[in-house]
Amino acid sequence: FDARHYRLDLRRAPMLQLVYAQDEAQARWVAILLFHHMALDHTALEVVQQEMQAHLMGEAGQLVDPVPYRNYVAQARLGTSEAEHEAFFRQMLGGIDEPTLAFGLAQVQGDGRGIEEVTVAVDEALSLGLRSQARRLGVSAASLIHLAWGRVMALASGQENVVFGTVLLGRMQGGDGADRALGMFINTLPICVSVGEQSVRDAVKMTHARLTAMLAHEHASLALAQRCSSVASSTPLFSALLNYRHSSIEVTDALLSAWNGMQMLSSEERTNYPLTMNVDDLGDGFSLTALVEARIGAQRICDYMHVALRSLFDALEHAPRQPVQSLAVLPPTERRQLLDTWNASPQTYAHDTLIHGQFEACAVAQPDAVAVVFESRTLTYGELNARANRLAHRLLSLGIRPDERVAICVERGLDMIVGLLGILKAGAGYVPLDPAYPLERLAFMIEDSA
Template sequence: LVSQMAFAERGQLERYLGAVQQVVDRHDILRTAFVWEGLSSPAQVVWRRAPLEVTEVELDACDGSGAEELRRRFDPRRHRIGLGRAPLLRFGIAREPGSGRWLLLELQHHLIGDHTTLEVMHAEVRAVLGGQAHELAAPQPFRNLVAQARLGVDAKAHEEFFRSMLADIDEPTMPFGLGEVRGDGSGVGEARRMLPQALNDRLREQARRLGVSLASLCHLAWGQVVARSSGREQVVFGTVLFGRMHAGAGADRALGLFINTLPVRLDLDGTGVAASVRTTHARLSELLAHEHASLALAQRCSGVAAPAPLFSALLNYRHNTPAAMAGSGTDDGLSGVEWLGGEERTNYPLTLSVDDYGEALGLTAQVVEPVSADRVCGYMQHVLEQLAEALERAPDRPVRELDILPAAERTYLLEDLNRTAAAYPSQRCVHELF
């Protein structure tokens, strides 16, 4: 996870890093390293003291693109974070050429945090800078989750569940033929769009009427996009689970990696749309009981032989606060600090994130070239429109009939590309033309 900020002067940057160090000192997961050499199984080790690693560099750029140069220097595709040294955070700092500002780039390894972790970290850093460190609640230790994941559902129960879902799947599900699931995030295009308010309202109304989550509707719609783009009716894709629902008191404020990616299998066949929505909802509910199972275990329960991947597409349904949507230029409460943006990438070639803002829905697609991320968003929006329409008017319509092609793309493929009319001497015979 990459994020970049700019500070009006060096003293302010130092105060910020000092505040981050205080937050690291508070939380066990931020002082955690991973060791495995010579051990029967890998272990997480919490350090008592974990000083930040800050690298200062000098930038050459004189054209105002200092932030871009700093990003290139610490590009995670080349700059790796060693797992054996805590904290799994790295900072690059530099004076911006031609100005007194200081630039900071932060790399955070996904092993120690997720979206909620970032939000809580930023909030605590602001509290420390605002002189309110003494008001912060006692930190929630990450070891609570480790204990829960290891002592909760046993591996045998996980295995039975995933075998019942995946045993008859013997081919990978690879939309658009994209099968490289060990990518480094390079060559990935990103597109974002907000769904029309009317569509958002219709989908929420149908979810309420059927007594299911809006996430279930979105999973079914994404399943149809995956089915059509992979030429399969039985599809498997990864779904990102929040991991904090059953993690005990205070889990909403705990730092650490709670999310998990697990396979979900959907059959986009002759079943009616309403029945398919209910089945999808039931399957996701069952999956929650196994939310801390290992993805490797789940994949072994399918009929797909290693090293072939079981799936190459992800769906990340995430609940965002409206504030996160505004994307304000300054980092709240820190005057003289400018937020320059961030980047999140995964190793998968196709990821669709659905951002649920409570009263609005947004889509973010990340896909390797040459597949267009904007077209993927278009397919998802079109299926959701079709799904809302079918649930309102024809709930027994087979789910496989939901179309993914927006009208403009259908016209382009069937008509524009087939415009073969050309002027030729029509009074002559074919052999004469040759």
């Protein structure tokens, strides 16, 4: 049968179903286990498998009593208050006014269709090296994984302070027996990771401190957390997830005997987010599973993560003071494509003519041709050249000399292009500044005398 024809209806119970049918062509029975995270998560699935194994081995009588979900609900409600949750997330997210939308993916209400899935193993030497570095720094391996994913998100979104969803176990504060209970435990909450100019070592420590602090808030509402940022409520705060989880792969003779005659054909999990990275902690090694829209490429995301982990390990091993924003993410093949393949051109350009000189030649050859378009405004080569000349003369009259630096603080648009050309024509170099940056001193005030 086609598993795609079977979907859970979230409007009615149960959230756990086993659908089976006879495959006469291959003389076998096939089944599909459908479940929603409201009833079963990664930990609970292992519990169910262990109970099934006990029944198959005739040991059902040795199973312990089930743990009521109501115990967890009571423990969660008696824990951290909503006001404390809000204070924590406002401190972390209050300064975030732009969403982190990797690759421009903004649809966070998807149904899991059109998603590509790829799983790769992190090589053994790198896995052991990452664990060694984590022990040396007194942090968890999860902290290194979160920082590496933050670096990937920075590359994919063009930001330094990135926000992504991290999946919390939900059982840390769940009370006795929570590790054996079934129900809705896991929770997705936003975490902000800074991958700017701070050192790699400091970034690891900061990420670990933030993750540790979040454990006290693992029962907070995602809606509450997102409201604590400065991003408009109509815009998603993030569109990518990181799910770091511990997985057991121990296979014993008893286990093989219990499941004799049965085999796993395939498994599939989906979220409503367009980009998910599952990291399975296998005890010694790690496994990466990327789920992303097919046009982005799941293998590509796995490659990014693997390179980021390798770069992070190398930096901690040899240069822990280097800026975390310098960590490599692109694999060699994609780097060559970007720098060499796509830049290859049979065209020959003059090496002894300055940029503004080449522009002036274009202005003479085609003064009425459109040179710049910004929204509904345009400038021809002749108009742009004239305005840049006026600005250059203005700078020279203010005392600008060759090779001096001129700060330019302007929003993207036509005026920015005029400013850059004018500064170059005056023989100076430009230093771009963010218009929102608090300037205590301006060496020169640049005015377009137009």
